[in-house]
Amino acid sequence: MATNPPAPAEPTETRCAECGRLLAADETRIETEDGAFCTTCFENLKAQLRRAIQTQSSDINYPTALVGGVLGGVLGALVWWGFTVITSVSFGLVAIVIGIAVGKGVTIFSGHKRARGLQALSAAVALVSFFYASYLVTRTFILRALAEAGQEGTLPLFPDPELWIRVVSPGFQMFDLVFLAIVLWQAWKIPAPVRLAP
Numbered sequence: 001m002a003t004n005p006p007a008p009a010e011p012t013e014t015r016c017a018e019c020g021r022l023l024a025a026d027e028t029r030i031e032t033e034d035g036a037f038c039t040t041c042f043e044n045l046k047a048q049l050r051r052a053i054q055t056q057s058s059d060i061n062y063p064t065a066l067v068g069g070v071l072g073g074v075l076g077a078l079v080w081w082g083f084t085v086i087t088s089v090s091f092g093l094v095a096i097v098i099g100i101a102v103g104k105g106v107t108i109f110s111g112h113k114r115a116r117g118l119q120a121l122s123a124a125v126a127l128v129s130f131f132y133a134s135y136l137v138t139r140t141f142i143l144r145a146l147a148e149a150g151q152e153g154t155l156p157l158f159p160d161p162e163l164w165i166r167v168v169s170p171g172f173q174m175f176d177l178v179f180l181a182i183v184l185w186q187a188w189k190i191p192a193p194v195r196l197a198p
């Protein structure tokens with residue numbers, strides 16, 4: 001006649017994800033994606049994280065970071081230039097690899113440091129790399145056009161600034177500015193410091 005009332009749900013026990021201690025039912029706990037933490041462990045972890053974030057921006061070896069950035073810039077410029085030579089299309093979107101390669105180079109060579117100064121360095125190297133690469137690309141087209149016209153022509157691999165401007169500026173168009181902006185944004189973004197959410 002009496003039906004069995006459903007057993008009251010056992011309160012599932014929760015352990016601190018860090019120290020493994022059983023948390024009392026009324027104890028303050030901090031729920032995160034990685035589980036629940038007791039307040040002591042949570043404060044410790046937060047302090048550790050804060051220290052890690054501080055060290056990411058300290059003791060930065062800028063010369064090494066510069067080497068990494070320049071290597072990335074050379075690599076990115078070669079990719080863009082190579083793409084252009086193979087396809088015969090000056091496809092500016094490929095230039096985005098310059099921004100990524102420079103940003104990665106700076107980050108890797110600085111020992112995965114992140115700081116405002118590295119961001120500025122990265123963006124500056126990317127800017128120079130972009131303009132040097134656009135010189136290489138344009139130079140290839142000019143030399144090819146000259147050769148097709150049966151004319152001899154030479155352009156140095158490393159131009160002086162005046163020659164460089166004369167070669168690059170006629171072909172520079174509005175959308176090149178857009179690509180340049182994307183390149184700079186990539187290079188700027190990659191070494192950005194990680195911030196602790198408040």
Ligand SMILES: [Zn+2]
Binds near residue numbers: 016017018020021038
């Ligand atoms: Zn704990």
